[in-house]
Amino acid sequence: MEVASIGSAIRTVYLQPAVAPTLETIATIERYQHGQSIYHSADPRQFWYRILTGAARKCAVTSGGTRCVVDFLFPQDLFGIGSEGRHRFAAEVLSNDTAVARYPRRLVERIADSDLLVAREIREAAFQSLRHLEARVTMLRLGRASERVSAFLLELAERRSGEQRDLEIAIPMSRYDIADYLAMTVETVCRVLTQLRLQGIISFSSVRSVRIRDWDRLEGICGAGSIGSTFGHTRIALRPSAGDR
């Protein structure tokens, strides 16, 4: 049985094919500053959106007022997609000068219902999002704080600079955002980052700008959890294709 390495599952490709020209023609571009909301949770789903420049976060707020960052949004990311109804999360801007394309939902759907090519583009975009969210699930499952932070850094690196290594990566989100994204506390995020820095695996030119010095060791850490310490107790090695047909 071949296996899906979690390490590789996390590094999804985020570049999406541009929505068909017909869609771009109905887009309006909106600009936001840090802290502004693109839409709120429970807002009627009037638009679909795509980040053009900058970054944002998609988040929910629990009854107790605590926050959950469901996803970070970077250029080319399509979000808020779905059919009739209301947005289930809020989208809030992280960096200044964030430009967002807005596609009126009704119009998008009308076009999708009459243009097979557009329909296909949207379908592919949805599949892309599915892949990404599945990777997110496998990432959140990682047991130790250091694994999740490492996975986050690798994901950030890939989404920000692609194959370009040796680059300084700007971190548009706060430590709080990272904590709420990784399901841990700010303090733990800081502690892990400090550890990684002291070990020479990463370095900071400023708090919001990181550079990965040792990719192998970083990947080692986020893959290490898989190697047996924490979760997922059923070793397939012990039950090799037990009941496979």
Place this chain on the structure above:
Amino acid sequence: MEVASIGSAIRTVYLQPAVAPTLETIATIERYQHGQSIYHSADPRQFWYRILTGAARKCAVTSGGTRCVVDFLFPQDLFGIGSEGRHRFAAEVLSNDTAVARYPRRLVERIADSDLLVAREIREAAFQSLRHLEARVTMLRLGRASERVSAFLLELAERRSGEQRDLEIAIPMSRYDIADYLAMTVETVCRVLTQLRLQGIISFSSVRSVRIRDWDRLEGICGAGSIGSTFGHTRIALRPSAGDR
């Protein structure tokens, strides 16, 4: 700002509109027994699938041989969808007499590329999966073991019997499966279930059959984490719409 309660986000509607008749005509039905694989990770994506009866799990295996249950699959759930390429996870059957409809992918895509109605159905199905995975992310984020287990029980109840309360719910998966689904150990799953049983919140007629006695308290537990103890430290109450436009 209206908020998306995590509690309600979890209870997604899982009933999907049947794929258009044209799709059903190309389906073949396959039957499986407990433990068999519907497909393996990295298998070429030859089919899309839908559970008709029974249950299955979608899982990945890490490099270390530990397992990660990405999702449970119940009747009407469409899975393995996506475009060209390979499956990223494996699908394995949980209960005997599980019937699965298989839709040849190439054929599905050809139909989708020529039939706007089918294209729409598939799009809606993808959106459905997106909603479900987003709920999964917010669930995995829950800090404490008891919250995740409670959320799981509520999700199970909803997927199995819908609005019907006071029903005995069959649990098709093992405690190991639940643990690998919730990112915790079997022991912890057992302990939490025992606690809930001792508190009279749930009861078991057998290990694989549960009944929820006190819905309010169960929902209270999985919502309680939100009320402040664990994660998600940024209280929006403290920063009310700080930079909202």
Place this chain on the structure above:
DNA sequence: CGCATCATTGACTTCCGTCAAAGTGGGTGG
């Protein structure tokens, strides 16, 4: 310059993972 937000570090506590062991139950073969 002063305030607010964010980031970092330390001390303490608790939850849950680990290890170990015993109990349960269904299926199979004698």
Place this chain on the structure above:
DNA sequence: CCACCCACTTTGACGGAAGTCAATGATGCG
């Protein structure tokens, strides 16, 4: 039919990773 076996389930004891509380630095904005 019964007994054995195996996989699954449950419980207990212990330790460590990470959450909580608290306090001090940094950074940027008005």
